[in-house]
Amino acid sequence: MNYILILLVSFVFSQNFIYNSDDWFTISNPGYITSIATTKDEVIISAKNGVYSYNKYTQEFLFIEDFVRKFNSNSYYMIHYDNYRDYLWILTDENLSFKPMSSNFWREIDFYELNLNNHYNILNIGCSAEYLFLNVGSEFIVLNPYTGSIVTDEVDGYSDIDWTGSSRNILSHNFDLSRFHSYEGYNFISNSQIEYNGRFLDITAITLDDNYLWVGTNSGEIFLCDLSLRNAEKIKSMPLFSDLKISYLDERMEWWFATNDLITMYDDFILRKDQIFMLRWIEDENKWISYNQKKYQHIRSSDITCFYRSDKNLYVGTYHGLLIFNINRKKWILLSSVSDNLKSDHILDLEFYNNQLFIATKSGIDVISISDNIMIKNDILSQLDGLIIQEIKIKDDNMFILSDTGLFKYNIILKEMYSLINDNFKNMILVDKNNFLLTKRNKVLNYNINKNEKNTLVQIKNIKDIAKCENYIWINVNRKVILYDMTKKVSFEYDSKDGITGDMINQVDCDENWVWFTTDKGMSFFNWNKYHE
Known part of the structure; x- marks a missing residue:
């Protein structure tokens, strides 16, 4: 048996700091739920995308970051709470681990110590007042619940065992779920399936908790079933998909998300006319709102490239034109090259200035009036027709334009255009009126306009995007992020x-206190300023 405590020194050096519980938090949909365990105060869920907890009293749904840091595994197959000893057990593809709930250190049991080949041999985990049990199909393996060692003495009786509600071993019970009612329109067809608007969800885990049943599904949705009232209520304090392509924080401090998936929450069951198009998260209320977009069915969430919000309207750049969403009325309109003479339907960036929205496209820049969404002709910007406009930044009355041929400066008041540098860059950050950060695939440069000088700050392979806060640069290289201290x-x-x-970081952004990483399994927030003042 291995003790993670012995390996504490190597563990500490595998991460930058020893973090407190409030240094990191993650928003994520669980995906396929593999097991559910309950304690007095919370529900603990193992799932495809990680391990989660739900507070029964505050109704707060949390991704538990400690499991990401402390296990190399990406697969969490079963979690079990030993209520007799207040211990937690978890089964991953690498081993079986356990710890007291009050401890930070896990003990690991390798499968060969249990005379097992791998995690597939364990169908369920249970406990009694004296022992810990592993259901391996034809027999039970009995463990000492404090040491994890196999008990060789004969054990009398296996009737009083508390088993985990697991996808591998759905617990038998005497409750007919088809008799439960949902006010939200979920129809419990049987003890194994739920129907909702023509989509079918598989029930993957059921756990009895006093007078309630906790029901997990292959979509990541979780239901609380009241045995007395015979009603089922879906847990709402979580996002409905996890593979987040883009995140956008508007001026009202509300978040908007697009996904790379058609519908992550429904796995293989996709109804094209009812896809979830984007999510809105009102963080202060921890309220999640999903929006469908049925009017233009050829545009999917994965086609979204950028967002901009102006009061009641949300402007959504896509590969197929500019969508304008009236948030209050929930109405969509589409501006395109065919119907509205956009220079290109492929939109790359949106920037606002003085009641005008500047639209960076794959073939120049368009301008519309925010007040009536009417196109505005601009002869000076037409000089850039045919260029791929990657980004637009506005400082005071100057617009800085990054294209596939170089960097331009456009004075909006004087209507004058200047070419600053001829080269192909990937990203642009405006540091001040005289300095830019520019990226190529393998390096970050500082460019001074007045001196017309480029200086390489750092060389890193496979740069995807960057963000700058204070005197630090966050550099996304797909599977990890590099923080570069420009001073030291x-x-x-x-x-x-x-x-x-x-496994894949799609976007990085930051403010003076927090950095957030938009990934294929959710979005992680880190209180970076606490460690890099």
């Missing part, structure tokens, strides 16, 4: 060992 000229590497969930 040192770098820090952040990845899953620190708390970033997911």
